[in-house]
Amino acid sequence: MDANNIKTELDELLAKLSDPEFLSSAQGEAKKAGARIQKLQRMLTAHEALKNTENELRALEDLKKESGATDEIAALEAEIAANAEAARAKIAELENENVSAPPPSDMIMEIRAGAGGNEASLFAAELFSLYSKFAERRGWEVNIISKSESEASGYKEIIFEINGQDAYKTLRYESGVHRVQRIPITEKQGRIHTSTASVAVLPQVKDIDVELRPQDIKVEFHKSSGPGGQNVNKVETAVRITHLPTGFVVGSQEGRSQLKNRERAMSLLRARIYDIRRQTEEKKLAAERKSQIGTGDRSEKIRTYNFPQDRVTDHRINESWHNIESIMEGKIDDIVAAFQTK
Numbered sequence: 001m002d003a004n005n006i007k008t009e010l011d012e013l014l015a016k017l018s019d020p021e022f023l024s025s026a027q028g029e030a031k032k033a034g035a036r037i038q039k040l041q042r043m044l045t046a047h048e049a050l051k052n053t054e055n056e057l058r059a060l061e062d063l064k065k066e067s068g069a070t071d072e073i074a075a076l077e078a079e080i081a082a083n084a085e086a087a088r089a090k091i092a093e094l095e096n097e098n099v100s101a102p103p104p105s106d107m108i109m110e111i112r113a114g115a116g117g118n119e120a121s122l123f124a125a126e127l128f129s130l131y132s133k134f135a136e137r138r139g140w141e142v143n144i145i146s147k148s149e150s151e152a153s154g155y156k157e158i159i160f161e162i163n164g165q166d167a168y169k170t171l172r173y174e175s176g177v178h179r180v181q182r183i184p185i186t187e188k189q190g191r192i193h194t195s196t197a198s199v200a201v202l203p204q205v206k207d208i209d210v211e212l213r214p215q216d217i218k219v220e221f222h223k224s225s226g227p228g229g230q231n232v233n234k235v236e237t238a239v240r241i242t243h244l245p246t247g248f249v250v251g252s253q254e255g256r257s258q259l260k261n262r263e264r265a266m267s268l269l270r271a272r273i274y275d276i277r278r279q280t281e282e283k284k285l286a287a288e289r290k291s292q293i294g295t296g297d298r299s300e301k302i303r304t305y306n307f308p309q310d311r312v313t314d315h316r317i318n319e320s321w322h323n324i325e326s327i328m329e330g331k332i333d334d335i336v337a338a339f340q341t342k
Helices: 003-017 020-025 027-067 071-096 117-138 167-174 230-234 258-285 333-340
Strands: 107-113 141-149 155-163 176-182 193-203 217-222 238-243 248-252 301-306 311-314 319-322
Touching: 003 027, 027 071, 107 117, 107 167, 107 258, 117 141, 117 155, 117 167, 117 176, 117 193, 141 248, 141 258, 155 167, 155 258, 167 193, 167 333, 193 258, 217 258, 238 258, 248 258, 311 333, 319 333
Parallel strands: 176 301
Antiparallel strands: 107 155, 107 193, 141 155, 176 193, 217 238, 238 248, 301 311, 311 319
16 A cells, blocks of 8 residues: 555545544544554554655665765665665565454453352352452453352352453453362261353453444433442442443443443443454354364363362363462463463
């Protein structure tokens, strides 16, 4: 794409963004246009840098014809040639850059108790603690979106954000059914019980990737049902959002303001819609494909935490790790690293 074509497209997009009707009727397209403009502007800058270096090289050629070649001119020529090559590489990089679908970094994790009653809810709470401690060690931020506690002080369900560099890339393979085998505290006869909890990992996407039209969502505010300060219990800060086309219902009540809860609920809704679209596309592209780490189906039991044998086994790659106490403290670096190389 040469500089003239870039300027033409840039002018067209800038004209669109100056049209109030376009901005109001196609917000998602407007944001994509804005991202495209930023890319075109960077490409134009790189083309101008290349043009300047080429002009400088031609000037040096004229100088050599007039005064002859010297070491000083040769050094300057090498430096300018390197700058020209860098400009060409930048142009190629920008042309291959996909601004409409940047790789996700932040993520949303959903943990739900499965089979096993109270023991399953306690395991769900331990998994939340595991991932929270792992995130803390990486310097990532964890924000709870919503939670439902069990009678045993565990979680029937907990949904939370993890924000940090490469969070989604690092933890995406945690998605699936996790199984725990151990003797519960309440077990009187020393029998080993098996319980499960499901983990869903969603990329946290921006509205440039998933456009939510105002007419497609229903927003409701209500009082939080959980424990907390008077602001949480007496003011309608909790948010419930229904996506009418799909029937998805999401909510957030952990923030101290309507605005923050609405932002987190919208983020969760976008993530779920994006994930459904992504799974649909993947099935179209590779209906029969199975990688070494399994199908990615969340119904698949992916990992067993065997406390009596002090062993954690991932069934997708047939690998085991010991020191389960340390693993439950969030030290899962070796486990997640195993999937980055598969």
